[in-house]
Amino acid sequence: MSPFNFTHILTQTVDELSDSESYKGLFHLHKDGEPLPSAKVLYDIIELTRSILFPGYYGNSTVNSRTVNYHIGVNIEKLFDLLSEQILAGLCFACDEKCSCTDQKRENAAFLSAQFISKLPELRKILATDVEAAYNGDPAAESFNEVIFCYPAIKAIGNYRIAHELLLLEVPLIPRIITEMAHSETGIDIHPGAKIGTHFTIDHGTGVVIGATSIIGNHVKLYQGVTLGAKSFPLDTEGKPIKGIARHPILEDNVIVYSNATILGRITVGHDATVGGNIWVTEDIPSGARIVQTKAKK
Template sequence: MSPFSFTHILTQAVDELSESESYKGLFHQHTDGNPLPSAKALCDIIELARAIIFPGYFGNSTVNSRTMTYHIGVNVERLFDLLTEQILAGLCFGSDDESSCTGLQREEAASVAARFISRLPELRRVLATDVEAAYNGDPAAHSFGEVISCYPAIRAISNYRIAHELLILGVPLIPRIITEMAHSETGIDIHPGAAIGSHFTIDHGTGVVIGETCIIGNNVKLYQGVTLGAKSFPLDENGKPIKGIPRHPILEDNVIVYSNATILGRITVGKDATVGGNIWVTEDVPAGARIVQPKAKK
């Protein structure tokens, strides 16, 4: 059968897909000359940041103590250029009036990129504590290098910490893309809005979900399948969820949550508490408590 026999079907599909009502809310009106966020560029940014934070493990493997300043300098310069462009893309994308994406916004993007880079020493310090926590918490880990190179939690947590800093600096869209990249790669879903302390680790990691308004203290350990989620969504007068209100759990210092536990709502799991596997928690857990499944009655 000739392809031309299907012309009317294709034409009808084009007409239906071009109807404004069919793409309402799904269409991004791009302004010529404005940059668009690039997944490839953001991947390069993450790899550059990792190469700076963990020199020798990512990027150029020939780096040594004598050439450290040179390699970090080259990576920082490239990171600044790429990050400025992507922050600008985020600012333009998030603007109500995209035609206003001007030289002033480029200057703002460069300023934010520079401020982010100034935070890299602190990011390295905190991520070093996460590596230490993963190593100390896993008898199967033989070295820090193995943890940095192999553990999905370090990939996901490093993406999260980078994205969180950008979110704090007011960058729209880009932080969420960065954490979703790690989500796709590792199965660990950490919203960039969550606040997470030092010495944080996730054992195995697959299926972990950490919501936007979670607050997690220091020395917290989660196992695979843990959900730190919201119990319910308050609605506005139009029946739509109210955005931005605290709705996820608070985990204080030294909390351990075992596999497939689900902790929902704005509740507090107190310092030094342990939450066992495969249970739902919707009420506050006292400090030092040990919450486990009740034993089945015989």
């Protein structure tokens, strides 16, 4: 095949891909001067936030009781600047074509960044309960140090709790990117819209899915492969899924769900209930119940 034929193929492909019909619904019209969300910067934001929440475990390893105030102060300043820019990028990305990147929007992004940072002390308190739950719930865990350093659940739950706070502040897009980063890293998929109480842990973790409208109480433990999903998707008059309705399970306090259980729909698993492994659940479970597979009769 001659070089001319290669050129013809490449040119034809460019023309086909440039046809507006081929990218309809897949093209984001970027406006000059507006920032775009950056996965790399968001990764840095997560690392900074982890170093603030867990000083000495992430970030500068030389931090001690005398220098912790300095290190946290430096990281807070970095976090404020980076997060303000990424929130602005999210706000701009979510705008329609007539929207412009104004000074007011920049001020709003900075305000939201400061509001998020003000939540970090409470986030640390809640994450401390998650670390405690992971340690107490796993006989193989030898220390809190090991849990914080090694357990994928802590990373995934940490990303979720960060993203959830940003979602509560109505920051668009960025929260979902942050939880999907943890999904890629750990195999644990927690939607930032889910509501999760204290002392939450996921043992092993891989394959866990927690849907957007799930509600999880305090002292809940999930094992690998658990799905808290939707049973069905109600459709509108045009046959499209209706957005924003409550469609995922509610798990009350002290619930344990064992590996590969699938719990679907807006049902309630009552407090102190236990759901065994490899079970498909689509109906309410009473408080204190123990649901396991029935043995086949011979």
